[in-house]
Amino acid sequence: MGKQVYYFDQIIFSTFNNMSLNYSDFPEDLATSYPFEKIPRLDPQVEDANVHIHFAKVLKDFRVNFGHRLVNELIKDFRKYSAQELLSSYEQNADQSIVENWILESQFWDLVETVFQDRFVKDLSNRDKEVLRMKKINKFTSRSIMSDNALMQNSELSRIYLLMNWLSKSFKLDLINNDNKIDVSSLPATKWLNTKMRIQSNNLKDAHGYLDDDFYLRNSSDDLHDDDRRENDTFFKACFYLLLSGETEQLFQLCENTNNWGFSLILTALQDYIDPRVELDDNAAKPVGVKNTILWRRSLYRLSQVNNLSKYEEACYGFLCGDVESCQQQARSWESKLLIYLNNIFLYELEQAMVASEYPLSSNSTSDWCAFRLPRPPKVVETITDALNMIASSSDQTIKDQSQHPLRVLMGSVMSDNVETLMRNCLDSLQSLLLRSAGGFDSFELTSDAYLLRVLVHFAIVLELIFGDQLISNTEYTELLRSYISRLILYKHYDLIPIYISFIPKDEDLVDIYSHLISHYQFEKSERVKQLKLIRQLNLPLESILRKSATTLFKSTKHMYIYDQEICLSSEVADCDRKLFSTVYWFHDAGMLCDCIESMVSLFRRLLLCGKVQATIEMLESFNVSDVIREYKYKVESLEGIDELPHGLFVIPAFKLDELMQYQIFAENFKSLNEFQRNSLCMKSEALIENVLITSSSIEQLIKSFLFDLSNDQFIALEDRRIYCELRQLYIPALFDMTFNLLISFEKHSSDLLIKKAMELVHLLSSNEFRLYEVFRAAKKLKSFLKKFATVSSENYIF
Template sequence: MAKQVQPSLESFLQAGDTPQPRPDEVAKTFKRRSVNIDLQKSIQLLDDAVSPSVNRPVRTPRSGYRHVNYTPNRLDSRFNTSVKDVFVFTPAKTKEGDELRTQNISPVLPILTTTQNMEFTTGIDMTEDLTQSNLTFLADGDPGLKASSGLYEDFMSAMKRCPAPHQVMDLLSCYEMSCSELVTKLKKLQKGVTRNQPKLKRTVTTLGLLRGELETWQLVKSLYKDRLETEAKDDDMNSNDEGLLTKVWSLSEQNITSHLYEKDRLVRQSQLVIDWLEMCAAENLDTWAENVKMFVDQPVSWENSLHHLQKMKQGLRATTERPTISEMDPDAPHRQRKPLDDLDKEDERLLLKCLFWCLRAGQLDKAQELCHICGQPWRAASLEGWRLLHDPNYYSYSSAGDGKQSSVEGNAYRDVWKSVCWRMASETELDKYERALYAALSGNLESLLPVCVSWMDFLWAYYKVMVDIKVEQEIRLHRHVTRTLDSMPPEFWDKMLEPQEIFKEIGASVDEAVRQESEHWYHLIQKFVILGDVPALINVMHSWLQNRKDYLPQHLLRLMVHIVLFLKSIGHVSKEDLCEAIIEAYVADLIKSKRKSLVAHYVATLRAPAQVQWYASFLEGVEETEERQQCLVWAEEEGLDVAAITKAVVERVRDRETTALPPENSLAPDVTVTAEDRAKIDAIDWLVFDESHRSEAMKQANAIMRAFIAVKKHLAARQAFEKLPTDSIDVIYRQWHLQTGTGELPVEDSNAIREYMCMKAYLDAVESFNDWFSLYHQGRPAKPSVGSEGVASFTDRVALEHKMKQYQMEMERWRHSLRQQTRVTKDRIYNVLLFADGGWLVDAEEETDMDEVRQRQMSQLRKLHLPALCLNLHNVLHSSEMYADAVQIADVIASEHHQLYQDFDTESLQHLLGQISRSSRCLLDENKDPLGYEVV
C-alpha cells in the first residue's frame, strides 16, 4: 500500500525552524518534503512497487549443485544486471550443465505464480515492444496456442538429434531450452496486449503450463544427471569412507560437509532439490529488489526515527504524539519496548520481506548487499555466520610461494551463531519475516513455515531443514575441536524427516491452498521424480488418462510422454503396459490435432503390433495422394513396417460395413459409387506406391472386388480393378525374381493372379452384356409411323418411302451390330463359365495356410453369379434368335468336366431349363429338332 506522507509534511512545516540536513546524509524525510515533489507520482510509484508484475525474464544460472555451501551461495556476477537488461534478455544456448531459471507456478488452473506467492511485484515499464509481426500474430488468433505450436516439432527434433543413451543429458537440455525460449516469447506476447482480452486468457494458461514444464525438465535434468553419474560410485565411496576420517581432515567443516555430499546420495540429491527450488524462485527477485532499494535505501537505518530524535535533541516538538525509540542501536525496539516511526516500520517490514525472499532464492549475497544499501551493515554481518570453517593452511602452501599464510575461511564459532539464530527465530515479538530469515539459517522449521505460501515454498523449507540437520549432525560427529560445541535445542533434531514423510506432511498441511497444490499435475510429477519412485509416477500419469483423458492439456500430455521415453532410454522404466498407453494417448492426440509429420516418430516408440495398428489408423484419415506418399516416407525413415501398415490400412477400410443392397438383376448397370465405396477403392493406392507391395495390392484389390461383386456393384468393382496398374502381373513376377532368383511364384501369389484374371473375365462379361442390353433395347431404330388418315399426297408418299428405306438400312446395320455384340457377349460369358484349370474363382493350387474366409466368399460368388450368367446368356441368344446356341447351354451346365450344375440350386436350375425349353419350341417352329439339328 502506498505511504501517506502528507500529514507529516504539514505538521513538520508548522514546527517553525527546520534543522538542515547533512550534505552526505540526506534523510528520506527531507527527500519527501521537497517543495517540487510530485506527491501523486510518489504514491503511484509506491503502488507500482506492490502491483502484480506482467513478466519476468528467463536467465541462465550457475551450473551444478552447491553441495559445499549447503546454505545460499554468493550472488553470481551474471545476476548483476539492470532492470532493462533483465527484461530484454533472450536466452541462448548455455554451456554444458547450465540451467535456465523460470518462475514458480502451481500448474493447474487457476495457476498461482510465484509472484502471487511471494506477494511482491513491480509495475516497472517494459522496455521491449512487440514487433509488427508479433502484432499481426496477435490479431490472427490465440497467441498462446500459435506460439506453442512449434514446440511439438522441437521436441521431436531434439529426440532425433540425441538418440543415443549417452546423449540423454543433451536431450534434456534441448527440452529445457525449447521450453525456456517459448516462455520468453509468451512473456513478450503477454506484455504486448491488455489483460482483459479473451485471447490473452488462454495465453496466460499456456504460459503457466510451459513454466511448470520448464521447471520439471530442470528438476529431471539436475537429479538424473547425478543419479546416472553416481550409481556405480556410491559403493566404492562407502567402502573407503573410514580412510578419509583423519584428524587433519576433520579440522575443516567444509571437508566434512563435502565428504558427506560425496558419500550420501540422499543428502546430495536433497541439496539439488533445494538448488532447483531456489533457482525457480530467483527469477522473480531482481526487479522487486531494485524497487526496494528505490524506496528503502538510506545512508542510515531508520532515518525517520533518527530525525525525530534529532528534533527532540534540538528542543523541537515531535511530529507524532506516540513515543518511539530513544536510542538508535539495532536492539533498541526490543530492549525499550518502543516502536519505530511508522514509515520506518513499513520500510523495515518491506526490507525484511525482501531479505527473506533473497534467501529463498538462494541469493544471500544480494540480501547482504541490500542491507548495506539500506543502512543496516550489522544485519548483513548477522547473515554471514553460516559459512563453514576451513583453514587452507592445513592442506596446501601459499600459491605464491612466498610462505605467507592463507586466510581462514568461515566461522569458527558457527555453533554459537546458529544457536543465537535459533533463539531469534523463536522470538515471537520479532517480525515474521525476520524470524523466518534466521529460521532458514538455523533449521527452525516451526518459524519458517508461517511465511511459506506455496507448495514449492513448503518443500524448500522442509528440505532445507532436513539437509541442515544432516550436515550439522555430520559436523558434530566428525569435527575435531578443543572446546565443547554449543548444543542445539531438542526441537532442532526432531525434524529429521525422510523425503516420504516430508511430502506426506505437506500434503496434510493446514493450508488448504497448499494441499490443493500438492495434487496438481506438475507437482505430482515433481514429487515422484524427487522420490525416484518411477512406478508411482507411471501409475499417477496413467490414472490421469483414465479419469480426465479429454481434459488433459496437450502440453501436459507431451511432458508425460517424453518423461516416459526418457526413462525408457536410460532403462529406468517400469509398467510397460501403462507406458504404452501413455504413448498411445499422445499418438492419438497428434492424429486428432493433425500433426502428421510427428506421428511416425512416436508410433515407432511403441511395440510392433501397436505400431501397425496406430499408424494404419492414422493413414486412414489421409486422402491426398502427395500426403499419402509423404506419410509412407516418414514411416520408412522411422523404421516402421510399411508393408504391414499399408496392408492394415486397406483391410481396415474394406472391412467397414456397408448398407447397400444388391439389385434384382445381377448384371444390370450399376452407376452408383458411394463415398464409402470410393474410400475402399482409393485405399488400394497405399499398396501401389511401392512395387514390392504389388502382390499384396492385388490380393487386397481382389478382396475389395469380391465385396463389390457380392452386392453387384459392378461399376465400383471395375474402378477397383483399374486401380491396379496394367503391368501388375509382370511387376509381381519381377519382384519375386529379384528376391529369390526364381520365376516360380508362391502358391498364394499365383492364386491371387488367377483370381485377378477371373475378376477381369467377369467384369468384361458384365460390360459386354450391358452393352448388348443397351443396344437391344435402346439402339433399335424406330419404324416410321403413318398417320391415322394415311398418306394424303404424292409428296408424303415419296417422303414415307424414303424414310422406310432409311429405316431398313438402319435396321440392317442394327442387326449386324447386334449379331456382333451377341457373339462378343457370348464369348465373354463363356470365358467365365468355362474358365480354364478348374473354373471361375477356383484356385488352381491348394495353399498350405488356406484363407477360409476367402474360400467361402469365392464359393458364394460362384453360386450367386454363375446361374445368373447362364440365364442372361440364354436371354442374349434367345433374343438374338440364336436358339440352337441357347439350347446348348444345357450341355455346358450338365458337363462333368466343368460341373457347373453344382453351383445351381433347384429353383434356379428349373427356371433356366424352362427358358431353354422355350428356345427348343422355337427350333421346332423352324422345322428343326429340339436341339437345333436339321430334320431329315
C-alpha cells in the same frame, strides 16, 4: 509417497472424469475394439496443435538418432520447449491457469533433468572412489570441505541439497507470483534515516545511543519512525525472497545499497570460507573452522526469537539457521514452503555430520564447542515425503490447493523417489475411466487439464528409456501410449502417430497397434505416403505392420461378406468395401507388390462371391492391375538366377495373375454395359444397333472365357478351383441373361439381326466346347432361362 499419491489418484480421476465419450457415431465393429477407435470429433481449440507437434518432433529426432543422443538431452528439449511456451502464453496474456500450467511444466522438466542427471552421474562413478576422494578432516577443516564430505557420505542429504538448488532456481520461472516482485529502488541509502533525523531535531542528550543500527533490538520498536519501520520491512521482505531464490550476490548488493552493514556482516557466513592454513598452506593467516559456522547458525536461531523483530527479518534469520517456525508463515507458495522444510532437514543433518566428524579431534570440547550451549533449531520433518505430506495438509487453503495441482504432485513423486507408486495410481485411474466410458457418456468435453495426459505420456517415455519395465510394466506403458495416440487421432495428427508407436517396447504390441490403426482408418494417398516415410525413418517393421493390418481387416469384416445364400448383384459400394480397398493401396504405396497382388486376389474373390459388382468396378477404376502385374514381372525377371529372393518378395503363381486380368476384363464389360444402358435413350437407331452388337459380342467372349480354363486346370489347388466354379455359376447365367435381354429389348430397331444374334447365343448354351449348360444346371438357372427363351421364340413366331 503416502498422502501425495492419494491426492494424485483423486486429481487424475477427477481430470479424466471430465472427458465424457459418445460412441454412437461409430460402427459397431469398431466400437468394440481398441480405445482409440471410440473417440468422436473434438474441438481443435482445446489445446494448441503446435504443442503436440513440437513434443513429437523432439521424440522423432531422438528416435531417428537413437544411440547417438542421451536421454537427458531429450528431457532438456522438453524443458526448453515448455519454457518457450511459458513465455509465449505470458506475452499473449493467456488465461492465468494456462500460464501457471506452463510454469509448472517447465519446473517439472527441469526437476526431471536435474534429478536424473545427478543419478546418471552417480551411477557412472564408483562409490568407493568417491569415498577415497574425501578430504581428511582435522580441527581446522573449512566448512566447504566438511560439507562436501557430508554430501558424499549421505546420498539422501545430497538429494535434498540438489532439490534445494532446483527449488531456488525455479522461482525465476514464476512469472505470475508477485510476492517476490518487490520494488527496492525507493529504499534510502541510510539506515533509520527518519528516526535519526527526529532524534537529532529533538536534541536529546543520549541521542548517540539511538544512532547505531541495532538500537531497536535493545528498545521497543515503537520508537522507530513509521517510514523507517515500513522501509525496514520492505528491505527484509526483499532479502527473504532473495534468500529463497539463492541470489547471494544480489543480497549483498542490496545491503550495500541501503547501508545495512549489520545484516551484510551476518550474511558473510553464506560465502564459502577456505581456511588459508589448511587450503592455502598459509600459516600466517588465522584459521576459522567449522565450529564458527555452527555457532553462527545457533546464534541466528536465538536472534530470530527476539520479540522486536519484524516478521520478515525474523523469517530471514529463521531461514539462515534452518528454523521452520520463524519463516514458514511468510512463505506464500508450495515451492517456498517446501524449500523451507528441506532447508530444515539439510542444515540439521549437515550439522550432525559436522559434529560427528569434528568431535573426536577436539581436545577441549567445552571451550571449542561453546556453540552447543545454545539451542539448535528443531528438526520438524524427517524426510522429503514427510515435508510433502505436511504441506498437503496445510491449514493455509491456498497452499493446500497448490499442493493438489497434478504437476506438483508429479514433481513430488520425483523428489520423493516414489514415481512407481504414482504411475500405478495414474494408470489405474486411466483404466477406470476407459471402463466407465464403455458404459456410455452423452458428451465429450476436454477441459484445460487436457495437458496432463501429454505430460504423463512423455514422462513415461523418459522412464521407460531409463529404467525399462522396472517402474511401469510394458503392458501398462503401452496402454498409456495407446491413450495418447487416441488423443492424436482426435486432433487428426496422423503423421505424429508413428513417432509414439515407435516407443512401444514390444514389437508384437507395436505391430498390433499400428496395424489396427491402419485397418480402421482410411487415409488419403498423401497421408499414406507420409506414414510410410515415417515408418521407414523410424525403422519400424513395415512388412509386419501392413500384413497384420490386412489380415485383421479381412478377418474383422468376414461376417459382412456371407455368400452361402441367394446372391443378388449389388450396385452399391459400402464403407467396409472401401476399407478393404485400402489394404491394396497400402501394399502398393509401400512397394510390396507381391502382397499387393495377393490382397487383390483375396479382395476380388470376396467382393464377387457376394455379388458386389459395382465395388469391383470402383476398385479397378482406381487401380491399374495391368501396371502392377507388369511391374511385378519386371522385378521377378530381373532377379532370375538368384537362389533366394530379397526379403518381402515372393513368387506369385501364374494362374493368379491370369485370374486378376480376367477380373479386369469382367469389370470392363460390366462397366460398358452400364454406360450403354445410361446412354441408349439418346442414341440414334444405327448407333444403337452398332453398340448393342459390340457390347453383346464382348460379353459373349467373356462368357466363353471367364475363369473357364482356370476352373478346369488340375494343377491348381482344389480350393481355388472351387472358388472359380462358384464365380462361374454366379456370373455366367447372369451375363448370359443380361446379354439375351439386351438383344431382344432392341429388336424393334433391327428385329432380324438382333433375334438372329440372340438365337446364336442360345446355341452357345448347348455347346460341348464351353459346357455352359453344366454351369446353368449347377446354378439352378437352366429351367428359368429356357422358359424365357420359349416365350421369346413363340412371340416372334406369332408376330
